[in-house]
Amino acid sequence: MTGLTFELLCMQLLTGIALGSIYALLALGLCLIFGMLNVVNFAHGAFFMVGAFLGVYFLGITGSFWFSLVLTPLLTGGIGLLTERFLVRPLYGRGLDYPLLLTFGLSYVLIEVMRVTFGIEGLPSVTPEGLGGTVNVGIGYFPKYRLFLIAATAVIILGVWFLIQKTRYGLIIKAGAADQEIVKVLGVDIAKVWLLVFGLGCAIAGLSGILASPTRSVNPEMGIPILAESFVVTVVGGMGSPVGAVVAGLLVGMVYSMTSLFFPDLAELSIFVLMAVVLLIRPQGLFGKAGAMG
């Protein structure tokens, strides 16, 4: 390839990190729910989509991106709480496939609800005030919004890390994931913890939806392809490992981006090749414990 410069490679990496940020956020939510509840949430892409719709909708009404950035995850988190309490909870103890099928069905319901409410065409997305245009990052011009996206992702991930590692709730979550019987014996209402973790996962999905909305068109089907990619990320990172989700998310973004540079035709395929290679070398994923699916 001609004209391959150091600047171009760096730009391509930065683009990959911005792409990977959304993957990392989505996979983080997925794996919190899986690690704790052993539920594979197939409606995660739909929560992402609902987040994008609500975000753009509130932005239109209030005119404030920041306001809708706060409100949207609260709402998708709320839908998540209701989903866990009334739909997922009755299925505990029945095996992995029951909640999987239920959330799969739920995703279609959510897609249809959005079609009915906002129309099949979706909503036009807008870049928030002050974050439009590009800025010189030393190696060339990069969209301001995507830099913001990387920063926002870092803040959210740090927040979740702090919650899990440094607070009492985090301790309970970790203990619950390790051995729920003991936690119950110690007098913790584990059902409440599950409820909150499911809600938190869905809130992060909604948050990634609104964060992604200024970069692409908002339509009812937008969650379907990204769900598949998020599962690739969680498998590469190791099912149930938050650190793995974040690292793998960024890795997948960069692999996709670098493949696009050299072999654009193979970009879509590259992340699945990555998954296959990781599974051959480390079946439990980069950061997963062996037998986590057990």
Place this chain on the structure above:
Amino acid sequence: MKQKVTNQTRRKMLISGAAAASTPLWLNIANAQADTIKIGFPTPLTGPFSAEAQDQVKAAELAIKEFNDAGGFNGRKAELLVRDDKLNPGEAATRTLELIEKDKVNFVVGSLSAATQLSINAVCKERKVLFNSISQSDAINEAKDWSVYTFHEALNPTMTAGAVARYSIPRFGKKIVFLTADYAYGHEMVRAFERAGKEMGATTLADIRHPLGASDYSAFLPRIKALNPDILVLCNFGRDLVNAAKQCTDFGLKSSMKIVTPVLLYTSRLAGGPEAFEGIIGGTSYYWGLEDRIPTAKTFNDAFRKMYNGSVPSDYGALGYAGVKSVLAGVKIAKSTDTMKVVAAMENMKYDWYKGPEYYRKCDHQAVQTVIIVESKSKNMKDKYDVFNILTIEPTTEKNMRSCAELGHKA
């Protein structure tokens, strides 16, 4: 109230239909003169092109209404039978076959994809039913797919991508990069743009292919920027075009290159918003703003506004209108609904329904028509429908089409 009236007429039609079915055969033949002229209309009412498809139906209904209000043909009224082909070639073939076999339609008009129109065409060709296609394709003109029953009301990639190339290359430069949806539509557009570009000495720096329906194009953009072309051609459609235009804008590509697209859809522009499409140039078969200079466009827009609460027809919608209008005009000229007589009438027709004079080229029944080059604007918009500036109108000419011999037709 309106609903009630339609229900009543529907009931009347059902009763008369039942009566017709139960009367002996010779009486049916005697009554045939009073039957409606049925036009089958398969189009993707659901799926990613649904907005355009619904507009096609609305405008086609207008053509039917105008025909009926003018008294029809020998007292026979026209009727539109709309079917959802779900943007699936198999579904489109099945629905078309049903329309022909079960509903006994006289003609078929419709389609909104290169793939479905070919499957509809194949069915009509075999059943010897006239089909007027209203969406873009180069393949349908070619001798192997074409039949004497095939008409093509829409533009084709050779005409539209060619016109965009002829407009943009002299103005913006000769170094071209394509960002192309990896399927028939994208490939046909690239081929047609390069064909026109070659005569002007344009060179292709890269043709970057992306999977159909991709949502993020950012990974392709640093390379496009580094290639530093004069013109970036977006050869994709619908949502893909919306996403690609938006992300190219975000990455600041517009500061160093001109972005053009062979088909700048009115509906995509509405979905993508003014900023994303600002300054993007493209071709189209119709834009309502033509009404300032073309009287028939004004008449058509006004009729559409009157029927649909002041809204304006889109490009593909207008094709639905013209597609039906042509067939019904053919019936009037032929004084018959006999397929071959209508074919002959349409072959000799010179018409101007909505965008200036047109005619069907004899060898492939391609509607010879203008290509309108428009630029998307974000300032000085009079209302929400006012989204494009008309830059130029490339006149009707066969020179810009592939020749009959090239398509495999005997001259």
